Amino acid sequence: xxxxxxxxxxxxxxxxxxxxxxxxxxxxxxxxxxxxxxxxxxxxxxxxxxxxxxxxxxxxxxxxxxxxxxxxxxxxxxxxxxxxxxxxxxxxxxxxxxxxxxxxxxxxxxxxxxxxxxxxxxxxxxxxxxxxxxxxxxxxxxxxxxxxxxxxxxxx
Amino acid sequence: xxxxxxxxxxxxxxxxxxxxxxxxxxxxxxxxxxxxxxxxxxxxxxxxxxxxxxxxxxxxxxxxxxxxxxxxxxxxxxxxxxxxx
Numbered sequence: 001x002x003x004x005x006x007x008x009x010x011x012x013x014x015x016x017x018x019x020x021x022x023x024x025x026x027x028x029x030x031x032x033x034x035x036x037x038x039x040x041x042x043x044x045x046x047x048x049x050x051x052x053x054x055x056x057x058x059x060x061x062x063x064x065x066x067x068x069x070x071x072x073x074x075x076x077x078x079x080x081x082x083x084x085x086x087x088x089x090x091x092x093x094x095x096x097x098x099x100x101x102x103x104x105x106x107x108x109x110x111x112x113x114x115x116x117x118x119x120x121x122x123x124x125x126x127x128x129x130x131x132x133x134x135x136x137x138x139x140x141x142x143x144x145x146x147x148x149x150x151x152x153x154x155x156x
Numbered sequence: 157x158x159x160x161x162x163x164x165x166x167x168x169x170x171x172x173x174x175x176x177x178x179x180x181x182x183x184x185x186x187x188x189x190x191x192x193x194x195x196x197x198x199x200x201x202x203x204x205x206x207x208x209x210x211x212x213x214x215x216x217x218x219x220x221x222x223x224x225x226x227x228x229x230x231x232x233x234x235x236x237x238x239x240x241x
Binding site for chain 2: 035051052053054056057060061082093094114117118119120121122123124125126135136137138
């Protein structure tokens with residue numbers, strides 16, 4: 001399976017996780033993250049969501065983020081699956097999984113992948129709330145979370 | 157020579173367009189050349205791409221800035237800050 005996938009269909013986190021260790025005996029740790037659609041945001045009930053993306057650039061951006069993670073940590077395998085299209089509260093949106101020899105590398109790479117994905121991959125959420133639709137605003141806290149990792153980048 | 161412009165998310169809705177081909181001066185065009193041309197249309201174009209508003213630009217599917225060169229046939233996308241994950 002490709003390490004980066006953008007799809008409308010739901011994913012099976014169990015299958016994605018199992019694929020990270022299939023046929024290998026060098027994996028000591030797998031860290032995974034799954035993001036879900038919440039039923040509330042900014043004090044409003046969220047009835048549904050549509051995820052738009054930039055086909056072509058999205059895949060390139062996610063591949064670049066994976067390359068960056070693999071260059072910073074000893075990653076044995078990794079996987080990013082992101083859904084697009086119409087989603088409902090409770091639906092999984094994104095899966096990130098990292099396999100490594102030790103847990104520290106897996107935890108760090110997994111968190112890094114999510115922080116960079118949230119600030120660098122061209123996805124946009126539009127929420128359906130009582131009274132209409134609205135585009136979700138980018139959060140400063142996401143920029144701050146991504147900026148934490150840039151110290152290492154500056155050191156080269 | 158021309159660039160292929162794409163608009164996404166709230167900018168696409170604001171402009172009422174998903175994209176267009178835009179003519180460029182032959183030499184030395186940058187993202188700023190395009191932005192100035194679009195802003196000169198006024199209305200939603202001037203508002204959507206104003207200096208005070210957060211927007212992003214990518215050239216050939218890589219994040220870019222105002223001084224990034226734009227050449228014939230380049231794909232230039234304008235969009236709001238991303239909100240995936």
